[in-house]
Amino acid sequence: MSGDNFFSLWVYLSRTPLLWLSVTLIAYAVADRFSAATGRHPLANPVLHAVWMIALLLALSGTPYKTYFEGAQFVHFMLGPATVALALPLYQNRRVVARAIAPMLAALVAGSLTALVSAVTIVKLFGVPQTIIASIAPKSVTAGVAMGIASELGGDAALAAVLVILTGIFGAIIVTPLLTLFGIRDWRARGFAAGLASHGIGTARAFQVNSVAGTFAAIALALNALMTAIIVPPVLGYLLGR
Amino acid sequence: MVIAIATLLLCQLAGEGLARGLGVPVPGPVLGATLLLALLFLRDKAKPVLPREINDGSLDNAANMLLANLSLLFVPAGVGVIQNLQVLRTHGLALALALVVSTILGLLVTAFVFRFVASLTNAEPQTGEDMQ
Numbered sequence: 001m002s003g004d005n006f007f008s009l010w011v012y013l014s015r016t017p018l019l020w021l022s023v024t025l026i027a028y029a030v031a032d033r034f035s036a037a038t039g040r041h042p043l044a045n046p047v048l049h050a051v052w053m054i055a056l057l058l059a060l061s062g063t064p065y066k067t068y069f070e071g072a073q074f075v076h077f078m079l080g081p082a083t084v085a086l087a088l089p090l091y092q093n094r095r096v097v098a099r100a101i102a103p104m105l106a107a108l109v110a111g112s113l114t115a116l117v118s119a120v121t122i123v124k125l126f127g128v129p130q131t132i133i134a135s136i137a138p139k140s141v142t143a144g145v146a147m148g149i150a151s152e153l154g155g156d157a158a159l160a161a162v163l164v165i166l167t168g169i170f171g172a173i174i175v176t177p178l179l180t181l182f183g184i185r186d187w188r189a190r191g192f193a194a195g196l197a198s199h200g201i202g203t204a205r206a207f208q209v210n211s212v213a214g215t216f217a218a219i220a221l222a223l224n225a226l227m228t229a230i231i232v233p234p235v236l237g238y239l240l241g242r
Numbered sequence: 243m244v245i246a247i248a249t250l251l252l253c254q255l256a257g258e259g260l261a262r263g264l265g266v267p268v269p270g271p272v273l274g275a276t277l278l279l280a281l282l283f284l285r286d287k288a289k290p291v292l293p294r295e296i297n298d299g300s301l302d303n304a305a306n307m308l309l310a311n312l313s314l315l316f317v318p319a320g321v322g323v324i325q326n327l328q329v330l331r332t333h334g335l336a337l338a339l340a341l342v343v344s345t346i347l348g349l350l351v352t353a354f355v356f357r358f359v360a361s362l363t364n365a366e367p368q369t370g371e372d373m374q
Contacts, residue, residue, distance in 0.1 A: 027317070028313070028314045048320075050314075050317045054317070055323065068318075069318060069322075072318035078308060079271070081247070082309065082315055083271035083274065084254045084271055085250060085278070085304070087276070087282060088306065089309070090279055091282040091283070096368060103357070103363070106358075106359040107352045107356035108352075111348050111352030114347050115345070115348030118340075118343055118344040119344035122343055123336050126333070128336050132333060140348060144271075158322070161322060163337065165316065165323065166323070171345045179350075179353055186360065188360070189353040190353060193353040193356070194349070197349045200312065204312035204313040204316070207309060207310075222275065226272070
């Protein structure tokens with residue numbers, strides 16, 4: 001194949017959703033194999049490694065994110081149905097869940113407030129502009145909700161989504177070693193913490209490790225979406241003195 | 243399989259409709275999960291009236307397939323990081339410190355409060371299986 005032909009083929013393929021959808025699936029498959037090969041080591045987080053591989057490919061080929069997303073949106077779309085599907089493990093573990101209502105509610109209030117107040121206090125100490133403070137406030141909840149909260153408070157929705165993903169990846173990596181270090185052996189507590197602090201990516205991690213942990217992560221993810229939507233506006237108003 | 247997938251989508255659709263219609267601050271898919279949960283409880287009571295695919299394990303298979311690949315679904319949004327490198331560079335230290343510290347504190351406080359209240363109510367911990 002001559003250089004010109006290759007170039008025109010690339011121009012054609014790089015514009016079809018097919019290419020970037022395939023790239024997304026393959027990068028993830030590679031990252032997931034790697035994760036499985038390491039016995040699901042926290043640092044081998046499949047989201048983290050798939051993301052940098054794709055980002056590198058986009059940078060090298062000079063492809064804008066918008067073009068990439070035209071293909072990747074089909075994967076992104078499945079987040080909605082997957083959230084609905086979380087009802088299944090919840091139903092299967094309903095007896096375990098029903099016995100843990102009180103610890104869940106207490107942990108929800110305490111954990112949600114801690115994550116919010118500590119994040120906002122730290123960025124405020126650094127004198128970060130208010131639009132960025134409003135974008136980091138909802139970082140522990142699932143992307144769709146966080147974007148809504150951020151833009152309502154004058155933040156940047158796209159930046160909020162990025163901070164959500166980074167929080168999710170960091171939480172998914174740190175949760176296992178951290179809670180093991182502090183001697184938390186209860187799967188319910190471990191999963192609930194993962195879902196509360198690092199939403200869906202933490203929940204995906206919890207399901208990798210244990211199904212009870214995954215179920216409690218899913219519940220925490222849902223409850224914290226609601227909780228954060230309610231507490232962010234008053235807490236942020238109080239912390240910023242407005 | 244078609245009805246199983248349609249069921250998941252319909253739950254989400256109804257959830258989005260309810261969330262928008264009632265103006266509640268809950269994401270549509272979370273309300274959709276609540277509706278699917280109701281359907282699963284209904285399935286125990288009203289098996290014969292429901293479509294076969296709800297009962298024969300197809301719905302469970304479709305849901306499990308999605309959950310088995312949950313991490314994959316965050317990859318497209320994750321790649322979006324490349325659009326915000328500028329802000330991340332300018333305020334990198336503050337944002338990184340805030341993310342790291344608040345995530346660690348959030349995880350610890352959540353897990354410890356959960357364990358503390360669970361021990362007050364005498365609920366037995368769910369340990370077992372190897373920890374990773």
